[in-house]
Amino acid sequence: MPAKPAPIKKSPAKKAAAKEEKPAEPAPEAPPAEAAPPAEAAPAEAAPAEAAPAEAAPAPVEGEAAPAAEPAADAAPAPAAEEAAPAEAPAADAPAAEEPAAEADAPAEAAAAPAEEAAAPAPAEGDAPAEAAAAPAEPAAEEGAAPAAEAPAAEAPAEAPTEDAAAAPAEAPAEAAPAEAAPVEEPPKPPTPPPPPEPTSAPLNLTVEDVNATSVTLKWQQPETIGDSGLDGYTVEYCKEGAAEWVVANAELTVATKLVVAGLTTGDVLNMRVVAVNPGGRSEPAVLAEAVPVRDLVERPKVRLPRSLRTRYVRKVGAQINLVIPFLGKPKPVVSWTKDGEPLDTKRVGIRNSDRDSILFIRTSEREDSGVYEITVKIDSFLDKASLTLQIVDLPGPPTSVKLVDTWGFNAALEWTPPKDSGNTEITGYNVQKADKKTGEWFTVLENYHRLNATISDLIMGNSYNFRVFSVNKVGVSEKSVTTKEVATIQKTGIVYTPPEYQEHDFSEVPKFTAPLIDRAATVGYTTKLLCAVRGCPKPKIEWLKNQMVIGDDPKYRQLSNLGVCSLEIRKPCSFDGGVYTCRAKNDNGVATVSCKLEVKQVIIPEK
Known part of the structure; x- marks a missing residue:
């Protein structure tokens, strides 16, 4: 130790x-x-x-x-x-x-x-x-x-x-040793209490579904904001008109969004409301807009909208409109009309109501009459609605602008923008026209064209063109058009004509008789003619011979040559004029001959 x-x-x-x-402080013991x-x-x-x-x-x-x-x-x-x-x-x-x-x-x-x-x-x-x-x-x-x-x-x-x-x-x-002072442990903080629950928002769309002599059936939708605390249920309360005390209709909360309030007295007029309840308390009440009379209805209101009015009803500007809307309901329901959620302008639209139908009448329609018209028939707290869409259409305006984009060859490219005024209906197409500056006449090159750009082809070389575009809708073609500021000029191409080189044809030909001389017999004292035809190039020279002797310029004979037809006329021949006659054709290329025999006969007169 x-x-x-x-x-x-x-x-x-x-x-x-x-x-x-x-x-200052004593140390621990x-x-x-x-x-x-x-x-x-x-x-x-x-x-x-x-x-x-x-x-x-x-x-x-x-x-x-x-x-x-x-x-x-x-x-x-x-x-x-x-x-x-x-x-x-x-x-x-x-x-x-x-x-x-x-x-x-x-x-x-x-x-x-x-x-x-x-x-x-x-x-x-x-x-x-x-x-x-x-x-x-x-x-x-x-x-x-x-x-x-x-x-x-x-x-x-x-x-x-x-x-x-x-x-x-x-x-x-x-x-x-390095510690300056002993750390003092703080006591744990108590947990933060959760925020108190808040009540929900008011129920939505409270309406009367049914009513008879002793009960009223209400229906509604759950609140828009429920919160984390959830929803315990709903309570329905009613109060007689003129009284201040609200009576609870359901002894226990109901989780359904529909309740039949029974045990009512016929003839009472009741104000009714629904309140949502959760751990945070009661919500703001949803109150019916009008008091509900407790009585039997003979026939509930019902609008019978014609089938033709269930879709968009389209008419042109200036057309007369007369729409008949039948309905049901007893006693006679109260009829009201609205346009786009606002009351009708009675100066523009006329309304006539009867026990069975309501008539909407417009003498001369305008584009401002377009909109959604809604008819409401109401008996006490029961009502029925129907809506129809009226569209008044007109001719469209012209396109906003048109531009000549490019020109090449025999083509021109165009672009344009849609019109600002479509005529209260959709644009179905465009019409494109061209005009030659020489004539100034317009011709349609594209009709009901759906795009916003186009290429115009088959233009004539050397001509200049203007273009214009019309808008088209279901009513028709716009009254005005928009024309290009630029002019499309189709340039001439530099073409130099060079004629083809043809080899000169050699038409030279040796004389040739196409029609020969024919042997003939003549009568003394009667003129006769010898004929033949010859061809050759150059034109051959014609000579006539008798018995191989050139006739020459003997007046007894007449020599003719026309278009290759050669003739020898023998005037009043005698018996000595008979013999062999020859026609000779001669040119630079050669010589051709043709011959015939002529016989001259003497006329013998018999003796008496």
Whole structure:
């Protein structure tokens, strides 16, 4: 068993200084010195400077464990403790070596108690003394007091415990030293209470579904805003007209959105309302717009809209409109009309009502008469509605603009924009026309064309064209058009005509008789003619021969040649003119001949 370390004896002057430097609040009670086991009594590793400064130790209070520490300080001289400290706690001497030598003589009696408290924890509150000893450490450091690294080292026993046994006490004071003050744990805050539930919004669309002599059936829709608290149900209340007291119709809340209020008195006129209820309370009530008379209805109101009026009713500007809308209901229902949710203008639209139908009459319709007309027939709180859409259409306006985009070859590209005024109906197409500037006449090139751009083809080279566009709808073609500002000019292409080179035909030909001479017989004294035909190029020269002798310019013969037909006329031949006649055709290419035999006969007159 190791010997208990001997505390250093404290002089009376130093005791007084320690009392003056004690903190304002007393330190917690230290356990008696006798309660600490000798084996754990302030080993060398348990004496860091930050754990318990010498001057920071509070003065012992009367009747506590401090008197027990003073006799222990007289047990051993200080030099022995100082020599043992470097051997057993080298880690603790490192900070102590940096302190000045004057601080090494700090009172050791005040540090003895904290050292014993750190070495010997109490059974129940083991961490309390360590925290109490760490609290006054910062004031001592501020006053320049020497750390307690040397003071606990003076109490080190001659025989130091093993390193494993001394490691745990040495680390605890070292970690507790930097703490300035013990943290105070705040008490946990109570949970924030949830916000109080809010009532829902009012039920929607409260209407009367049925009524008879003793009951009224109401229906409605759930509120738009219900909230997180949910919806418990609805309560229905009614009040006689003129009275102030509301009577609850249902004893228990109903979750349905329909309720039959029974047990009513015939002839009463009741104001009725519905209230939604949830944990937040009652909502704003949904009240019927009009009081409900409790009575039997012979026939409920009903509008019988004709089939032709169930779709859009389209008429041209200026047309007369006469619409008959039959309906049912007894007693006679009250009939009212609206246009686009507003009352009708009686100066423009006439209304005539009977027991069975209602007539809407417009003498001359205009585009301003277009809209949604709604008829309402009402008996007490029961009503029926029907609506019809009237559309008055007109011719459209012209397109907003038209532009000549490009011109190439024999083509021109156009673009245009839709008209601002469509005539209160959709545009079904466009008509595109062109005009040659030479003639100025317009011709339609595209009709009912649906696009907003087009290419006009087959234009004539060298001509200039203007274009215009009309709008078309179901009424007809717009009265005006829009014309292009630019002129499309079809340029002439640079064509140089080069005639083909033909080889000259050689028409030269040798004379040739196409019709030969024919042998003939003539009578003396009667003129005869020989004929033939010849061809040749160049034109051949014709010669006539008799018996191979050229006739020449003999007046007895007449020679003719016309268009290749050659003739030889023999005037009043005699018997000597008979013989062989030859026609000879001659040109540069050659000669051709043809011959015939002529016989001249004598006329013999018989004797009497």
